[in-house]
Amino acid sequence: MTDTTDEPLLRTDRLTRHFKIGSALSRRTLHAVDDVSLAIGAREIVALAGESGSGKTTIARLLAKLYQPTSGEIYFAGRPLSSIRSRTDLLRYRGEVPVVFQDPFSATNPVFRASHGILRALTLHRPELSRQQRYDEAQRAFEAVGLAPAAEIMQRYPHELSGGQRQRVGFAQALAMRPKLILADEPVSMLDVSIRIGLLNVMADLRDKQGVSVLYITHDIASARYVADRLIVMYAGHIAEAGPVEEVLARPRHPYTQLLLSAVPDPRAELHVTEETDKGEPPRVIDPTPGCRFRWRCPLAIDECHSVTPPLRELVPGHSAACHVARADAATVAFR
């Protein structure tokens, strides 16, 4: 009997992905993800937050096995993904770790009805079901994500559904495969604000009622706070900070997290506009030298930051940051 509390549902170990760019004459390497070690447990929503270029989408694709890692390993339920060879194994993994995509308008094939994807998914992943059983399962999944009346909506074509409805279809498709972990790549960023909450509630429901974990990739910290249990902040391919979401937001240790939080517009906060010097340009990490990748924008950078890449260190139980300057006992270091 394995001790399931020790081994998280999904774990990465120094996951790295590089891309070769440039012509044959001047080959350079883009470091999209470097040395990322994260863990996702059962029945939890982990938010992976960062700006564009931070590597969060690349991580999603690595976990979905759309890319192969340059180095490092991904372990799902204790088993390394590189050991998946046969089509059966791969299919099983894909059923346990499905993906929900960002753009509802391009994630559904316009030629088929809304039921197409989910019925195909059921055919592939639960072949023991009869045709009628598949149809019933699909209906159940649609209802579980709030698409009612399910039978009627399943008959519609994508262009007859709103963006929010299409994203729910995406979640239903994932749910039908009886997943353990759903990779949600910015599922609400292209939806209207008043509809986002509905989808975020669907995700929370999936965790609470269906016991599914979700990796929620986003650039919107507020929505991450609303729905996630833990928050991982990424910057330039590295993890900058990780920990329980309330803890990270209340006591951010990494200067980048602090910058991010100060930039989030909050209508309920006081009106104040200060001299803004940070232009918000996340770097393209090409052939980087050792050292913290945030050092050029960091007001707290010390000598060590320019020569030694800070490792992700646990400062307080459960809360880690990759920063030489961060200290466990420090009060929130003011950014300005």
Place this chain on the structure above:
Amino acid sequence: MSMPISGVSTAGPAGPAGPEPATGAPAGPAAPPATRALSRMARAVRSNRKATVGAVLLGIFILVGLFPGLIAHDNPNADAYAPRLGISTAHLLGTTAYGQDMFAQVIWGTRNVLIIAFVAGLATTGIAVLVGVAAAYLGGLWDGSLSLFTDVLLVIPIFPLLIVIAAYLHGGTTIVLILVITVTSWSYTARQLRSQALSLRNRDFLAAARVRGERRLYIIVVEVIPTMTSLLVACFLTNALYAVLFASSLQFIGLGDPNTVSWGTMLYWAQNNAALQTGQPMWAIAPGACIAVLGAAFALLNYAFDEIGNPALRSVRRTRVKRAG
């Protein structure tokens, strides 16, 4: 994918909002996408005047090709009549220098031309789809080699190549003509379809299919190609048109089988007998005009499919809105 641009376009996204709710969604099993695509195309053809004209013309030719005996009562090959007769009620177009009824020849020749048009059109488009879409979707080395092959064929001028191959085969039957045309014409369409498939490649629904666990062949055939139906139909029409022109040209220069009844062979015989100089203009004009009209029918039909692909070309036939100021 970038944010949807809110702005003014013919589809009016910034104004009237939201999709309409499905009114009468058909109950029962989903109609296959082919039926839906067909009805969409039928609607497009009906709403475009040029395309409707083309459809009607093509329809007439098809009817003639299917039931030539009903329209022309004479045997096109029988040299049963007096040669070089002019137009009369007995012989609507007159007779050839061999005493054959020209009208019968034109009518019966329709069948041959249509067969070439449709079969060569389908074959050309079919090969182009396989090569173009596979190249786009498989990428990498597959794309490299397939594209190289396509490009090499593309660079060689089609018509001289046609002549060379046909001559090598010592002219030939209709089958040979179809083969020769197909082999030389698919490359252009393959290039077009590859571009289109490439632009679709990053659509999330393809990644979604892959992540669902679908095999690559399934994705190409079931997910990619159906989204390209209008382009495929447009390519088919273009290829059919060129097949008619190429086939007739080959027959005209004698590389077809001179004994087949076809418009191109009529031109061949007319040329051999110096029809225009000897006062039998209909021998050349009739088949020539038919080739032109059939070609025009295909070209006109194509307008409807241009519009499906590019809504901005749609002619505005909507309720007028009175402008202020």
Place this chain on the structure above:
Amino acid sequence: MSSVRADADPQPPGARGQAGPVLAVRDLSVAYAMDRGAVLAVDRVSFELYPGEFLGIVGESGCGKSTLLFAIAQLLASPAAVIGGSVDFKGVNLVGMTDSRLTAVRWRDMSVVMQSAMNALNPVKSIGSQFKDAMKAHGVTSADEIAGRSAEVLRMVGIDPVHLKSFPHQLSGGMRQRSMIAMALLFTPDLVIMDEPTSALDVVAQRSLMVQIKNLQAELGFAVIFVTHDMSLVSHFSQRLMVMYAGQVAEWGATRSVFDTPRHPYSIGLMDAFPSIKGERVPLTGIPGRPPDLSRRQQGCWFAPRCPQVMAVCTETNPDLYPVRDALVRCLLYAAGADGAGADRAGADGKAGGD
């Protein structure tokens, strides 16, 4: 049916002592000619904008805010057309003006910043040559003047003038948007219209850009109309706020007023749809239902099907804009007579306020 009472217009800060509004939109209506009939995308919108003022127009997809913007800038193309009302820019009505007369106004006095710079900038020309095109189109011929002004506007937005030689794809998203803004400022216009200029940017770049816009506005004195779906973004920067729904003005007033005490149930719902990073973590519900299909005109308020405070009369009567203290609200809760009770009720329901 009158829609706005000028005397009820909240007094904007920039208006004091100025000559008059730089932009006065009155009863502007825009319709799209669709197969099924004309669809009203903008329904009798009126407002005034004073020099140096920052106006935020907020709404979700389909509310008509972008159409409104295009109508003001006279950029509508078939099948959309202005069917009523006027757009008085510095006293002159732009609606119906010929292109040649509009050219004089465009870019010199009024400029537009589009949503996605990558789509608005020419990808095959360098930034500098696009600036040159813009200036030449408006009669500036001296090469020195062009070079000088181009460098100057880039510096104004915080970009090193060396980037005049760069192509759009060589710049980051933030820099592209800034160069769009720089281009809009070439002739120091009196009004700059911006259609969601920050939506493609990350939160830090977005904040930085907003601050930059505000600083430039303080320095150069132009008025700004800023269209966005993100209410929280404009909350810190705009003086007045207009909330749009189904092509109509739903609520309109001083920004702080609309934020602290939203009155229209849609505004209340919209405010509540933003999870906060501070304060208590409370479950939110957003606004149930979907935006209405504008091609199906119905009696009564457009928001009635989704409104948590709907009354029987809402499906029969089309609401006007009613004044409520310093705001205008298109809601029957505030119709004359129900004024006192309605205002209090909405005030209590809306905004748990504070942390």
